[in-house]
Structures are given as C-alpha cells and as structure tokens.
Amino acid sequence: MNRRCLLAALLCWLFGAGVQASETIEWWQFWTDPGVKPTIQAMVEEFEEANPDIKVKLTDLTWANGHEKIVIAFASGKAPDVLELGSDWIAQFAVHGHLAELTADALKDSADFRGWSMATYQGKVYAHPWILGTRVLFSNRDLLTKAGYEKDFIPADQQQFKEAAFKIGNLGRDIYGWGSNTAEKHRLYKKFLPFFWTAGAQLFTDDNKYCVLSSKKAADALRLYKELHDSCGYVATQRGIEDAFLDGRIGFILSGDWLLKRIELEKRDINLVSTLMPGPRFPGRSFLGGEFLALAEASTHKAAAAKLIEFITSPDNQARFCKAARSANPSSRAAQEDEYFRSNIHLQTFIKQIAMAKHPPVDPNWVEMETAIEEAVEDALFGSGLVAESLMKARIKIDKLRRQ
Amino acid sequence: MVKPEGKLRSGIRYLALALILLVMVFPLLWMFRVSLMDVGSSIGMGRLLSGSVTFRNYVDLLGAGNLGRALLNSVLVGASVTLGNILFCFMTGYTLARFRHIANRLLFVSVIVVLMIPAHIVIIPFYVLMLKAGLYDTYWALILPFLVNPIGIFLVKQYVESIPPSMEEAARMDGAGELRILLAVVMPLCRPALAVLAIQVFFTNWNSFLFPYILTTSDELRTLPVALALLQGHQAVDWQHLMAGSSIAVIPVLILFIVMQRQIVSGVTAGAIKQ
C-alpha cells in the first residue's frame, strides 16, 4: 500500500511538474517579408529565453487569406492565443466575443502608447497597439522648382497645394501633378479620407446616430479630390503611382512609410520632401491605421499570452522592430524618442502626422462601410461624375448597415 | 457536300479563316511571347518581335515562387480525380447499362437531374461541410466531391450499352466471378470511352477555379488557376511573370490537346448528339 501511494505521489509530481514545465502559446502574425521575419523570430527566441516555461509557436499569415483564416479559426474553435489584427478588423471580432478584454494590469502603461481608441469598442479595450501607420504628402522638389517655385517651398494650405499641383501638371505631357489611385479595394478610401477629414467633414454625427457622409463639407472634399484627379492626376494602382513618382513624373502623392523603404532598398535618387497633409488654413488631418496584438477569449493560456504581448509591444522591441521593417511607426511614445526616428526627417513627419491623424470608426461593419465610401469615390471619379449623388448613395448604404 | 470551287472563292474563304484564326489564337500567342520577355524591358507592341527572349520568369516562378507547388498540386489532384473517375464512373455506368431494376432506373434519373443542377448552389454547403468534417484546406476537399462525374457515368453507360453482353455471359458461364468479368473483360473493351472520360475530367479539373479557391486557403494547397489568380492580386507582380505563370498552366493542356484531340472532340460532342 505504501509503495503504491509512493508511486502515485511520484507520478502526480512528475505529471504535475510536466504540466508546469512548459506551455505553448500560438501567435499568428503577418510579417512574412524575409527582411523582417528574422527580427520577429529573434524577439520570440528572446521571449522564450526570458520565460523558460513558455514556448511560442509562430504561424505566418498573408494579407490575401489571413482574414479568412482568422475567421475560420474563431468559428471552429481553433483560434490562436495571440493574433495580429489590423485596426479595422478589431470591432468585428470583438462584437462576437472572440477577443479578450485587456486586464487592468495590461493597461497599466497605457499612457505610453498611442492608438488605444482604435482598439476600444463600446467602452472596452480589446487589443494592444503595436505599430501605427499614416499617410503623408510627398512632394518632388525638382518638379516644384521647375514649376517656378522657390527652392524651399512647401504648400502651406490647400489652395497653394492645388495651385502647385496644377502648375506641375502643366509642365509637360508626361508630367502629372497628383497621383490618383484607381479603384483598388482597401486603398482608395485611405487616400480620400484625409481630404474628407481635413475639410472638417465627419462620417457620423457627434452622437453617432446618423451618417453624414453627404454633408456639404464632404462634397467639397470630394470635389477637390476630383479636380486634382481630372486636371493633373496620374491614374494607376498604388504601385504604378509609386513607380511614376520615383521616376520623377509626379509632383505630389499621398503615401505611407513603405515608400521610404523602397527608396532605400532600390537606391533611388529623388529630391523629395515629406509634409503634413495641407489643410484649408492649417495642417490637415490624415488617415490613421495600425497593427494591434489581441488575445483570444477562448485562449487557455491568457497569462502567458499577455506576457508575450507586453514583450513584443515594449518600447525597446518596438523600436527594434520598426528599424528592421523600415516601414513601420511605433505606437510607443518612448520608442519614438529613439535616435533612429529623431534623426530621420521623413520619419519625423510621420510621427507628427500620426498625432494629427484620424481613424475610421470602430464598427463591426466598417469593412462594408469602407466599400461604400470607395464606391462613392469611384462613381464620382470614373462613373457618373456626380459628387453629391454618389455620396448620398453611399450614405444610404451605410445607414442601412448600421440598422442591421 | 463536295463541290468544285472557284479559285477566288477558295481564296476568300482561306483569308476569312486565317483572319478568324488570328483573332482566336493571338491572345495565347501574345501570352507566350510576353512570358519570354525580360522584366526590365517594355512589353509594348513594338517589342513583340524585337524584344528579348529569356526563360528567367519561368525559373523565378517555379523555383522560388508558389507556382511550382501549385503545379504539383494541380497534377496530383488532377490525376487522383481522373483515376477515381475512371474507376467509379465505369462501375456506375456498367451497372446502369446492365442491371435493369427500379433502383437503377432511379439512379439513372438522379444522374440526369444532377447534370442539370447548377454548381453554385452547393458552394456554401460544401464549405460548411468541409469545415465541420475537418477537411477544409486539405487535399481531400479538392478530391472527394469530384470523384464521380455524371457526364462520365453517361459516357460509360452509353458505351457499354453498345457492347453485346455475349462476352460477359461467356465468362460467367466459365465460372468467373463478377469482379473478374468487370476488370478483365469489360473494362479493356471500354478503353475508348474511358479515354474520352479521362480527358474530359482531367481538363475540367485542371482548369477549375471556384471550388479549389473556396475549399482551400493555404498556399501549399492552392492549385494552378487559384495560385495564378492570387498572383495577380500581388502588388509586385508584372505582366511578364503573370504570363509565364499562365503559360505554365496552358502548356500541359496544349500537349494533351495535340496528343488526344480526337478524344477531346469526342467528349464534347458525345452528350450533345444523344440529346
């Protein structure tokens, strides 16, 4: 009897110890680029070293099918513990209870990070900001000079910006003033919304009751966008616009920080300046988005997962990651103080713009609303050409979505 | 209908035919030409004849890119579905042709009915079915639903009906088991019909997009058409590579087309005429 007890106790201890020995958490993320992935892996290895009882299983997702994979994972109960989510996806998963609310402990350093409002749905926080992104105005200095402007000229407001774009557009047959995106899903709206918000227009009334996409200010913004497109716009996909801009054929484009990475990697020689979005009188508002790390509600390793999230989003790791990615802005204010960011004037523009950028509403139906907005812009630019009508149609669609 | 034709009429006819042929074939020729062009250079009309010739794009896609894997997948799935169909359609067609009881009548009606059902109605249920069965994003999802094609059953049934049952009866009298009769006696006789069936099924499967796209999501499981369509979505891909990828999808078809043209044509016309 004693032997058996001893054996049982021994087994219990071994088994218990085995269970304590290591838990594995799964992390799904989108950074698969060969220049960046090693940094992710290095961070994961460091985390495992610092936490010997936690193992991290990394899974790569691509933007082509990542969303679907995540949806299916949640639906079939096989979701990972930690997952990277784009800011416009958070609400649709939060609303069905798939994401865990961040604990008070996880929020203790919240003041250091920007972007919390994108992860807050109905008053609760469902993800931790990791990397932020915005769009700034890139101008080709050489073309500005050719158009007769002084060496250091920067358009101070929208009127000057418009005039400069027109002048550049008149420089020659193959020169354009403005890079206008063609009908590309999930891209076009990010180019239009800066104009929209800069004009002072809103998507919804302050009490969030009604959609006011077809307000007068919105129509003005779309008219300006259309004017640029019609008179001096180079119409192509994002890639096409970047190519032409880097070839020196476009005066102004709105782009994200990946353009800087391209310039560096391709060793492009272009005399450009990056500025904040020009507004009617003062700097205007740009588009804000970002990548967040969320914890699945169904996860059985929440404590370990929270530790991973804290580790990856720590200021040091953010700075390190952004440097490796060369096309990401950290959400941590402390990380933004890093010498790497302070010494790069373009990155400084991005950081300043982030402080003045707006993000879309945190709504489970946002992706469909985004489609409606894009359709309105496409209709005004490529279709009927009617600004007010297109906005009105989109507004009706969005109202209907919200009533569902 | 053989009538002597004047030289002029004949000439006009050849001209018309040649023009039409050009229209029909030009896009594919263009595809091959561009696939051989260098990424750096332009693909404009002027460069069609004078431009570079390089296999670089093919190497890129098959080597580092996903397309090598996609090609393998298409071959694997295509072969499996074709072999499966040969066996199963043969079984079903034979039993419908030879055994005449009511259950078989019903079975035959079911084949006709399914032939008429548009495929779109089963997309979502397939998706849910595969998810629930845990077969989503696996080779099984690409193969299992397509193993028995009603058209194949039809082809075999018609063909077997045209074979006199005397050989089978003789074999039966010799004491051979049913299985033996089927495989050793009837199947070899059905080779022509099976060849037509095989090529029909293989082509349909090789070119199919909707179901493989819906039922898989990982890069490793994508078939060629799906991988191609997704390649286009990628920002960084140029026409030269896209056309090289397209050519990879077309070349096997072309080869089979040349080798088995008679069977292909047979397959197209078979169902039609009986209707």
Added chain:
Amino acid sequence: MNSPKSTALVLALPWGATLILFWLFPLVYSFVMGFTDYRLLVADYQWVGWSNYRELLLDPDFRAALKNTFVFVVGTIPVTTVVALGLALLVSQGFKGRGIFRAGFFLPSVTSMVVIALIFTNLYQRGGYVAMLAELVGLSPPEYGFLYDRGTALYSIMAMDVWMSVGYYMLIFLAGLKAIPDELYEAAEIAGAGKLRQFGAITLPLLRPVALFIVVINSIKSFQVFVEIFVMTKGKFDTATAVYFIYSEGLATHFRFGYASAAAYVLFVIIAVFSVVQFALLRRREALW
C-alpha cells in the same frame, strides 16, 4: 460477390455516396440555411423565415447583380450560338488545312478561364491592343481602360466570354451538321433549290435540337459567371454577377451563410425556370415546323 444483386449494389455505391453526400445533402442544407441567419462567426443562429428573401429583394447590390447576370446571359448566348454556327459552316466542308483551323478555333475553350481573364485584363487596359483597335476604327476608348468604365466593363467581359466559348460550341454544331444525311441536300439540288433555300429548309430545322442543347447548357453556364469577374474587376464598375454576390456575401468578410444561401436559391429557381421555358418554347416551335 458473385450474385448480380450484391454486385449491382457495390457498383452503385460510389455514385450513391456522392449523390447523397455532395448533392442531396447540400441542396437541402442550403435550402434550410436560407431561412436562418446563420453566419460563420456566430455560434448560435435562429430561424428567420422569409426575412432573408425580403432583404434580398430590397438589396440594391443583389438587384444589380441579377441585372448584370441577365444582361450577360441575354447578351452572350445569341451571339455565341450564331458565331459558333457560322464557324461550323465555314469549317464543315472538306478542304486542305481544315483540321488546323478547327483546332485553332477550339483551343481557347480548353484553356483555363483564369488565364484568359489575365490576358484580357492586359489587352483591355488603357493604351492596350483593344484600345488601339478601337481608335483604328474611329471609336474613342474609355479613358482608363475598358474595365474601368461602367458603360464598357461588363460588355468587355461578355465579348471575352464569347471569344472563348465559340470554339467549343462550334464542335457541337459540326457534329450536328455531319449527322445530316447528304441525300437530303442532293435531293434538294435536284429539285432545284438554291444554297440558301437548302440552308433554311434542311440545315436549320435539323440543327434545331443541337441548337437547343447548346443554348440550354450555355445559359446554365452563363448564369453562373464568376471567375472572370473575380479576376478582372472584383465586381467593380457594375460587373458584379449573381454568383459573385453569393461569394462576397457568404464567403468573404462577414460570411453570412444564411443570406448567401437564400441568394443562391433565388438564382437556382431563376435558372430552372429559364431552362424549362427555353425547352418549352423551342420545342413547341419545332412542332410548328
């Protein structure tokens, strides 16, 4: 395994299993789903009766998709049929090199639609070959390319579809033409009927069943057009079709299975009615002849 009965049972098994698992079950499941609000992301769902169908009737996207699908069917089928017949007539007589032409016309229809769509995306783009052709004949092509204009996008895709499928139907017409006995033509010759009369009195009527077959299967295929839209325009510029709608509602973003299944059944019923009507109309006219 020796009795005929047990053999028959085993032989019928593969089809039986496929029939039940992959046809009957999905059909019923889809039907039932159409009456629920089942979505992938949400664990529980409830019966909503006809509410999905009501919503579909009011959904401008669905209406547009149905309209586009109709335009596609009505626009391509007559053209494809006539051109296929024309090609068949051109190639039906024996002459040197006939095999090459026949093969060349047929080739596009055996290639993957994805490949065709990719090629034509380039041919239709701004400054592409089709634009150049248009300018040659004095028409001005849309500013951003044929696929970026609401007035031309759908029609461009339809034209591509006709181009691709005529070869396939040409073969069927050829077989039909071959089946007409020469004696009929010879008798008509002797009776003094000209070529045109022969065509109208012999060829056309005898090709009727073949033409009917072609129209019916072409319709069923055309009602389900999807791949081209997915590859070329993703439904933009008023090109979304019914199956594209089903895909984007049910298998993208929000995975609204119930709603998409209801849409699928609406399309199913439309196809069924269309096929039946076609059969009835075209067969009745045959009796009149």
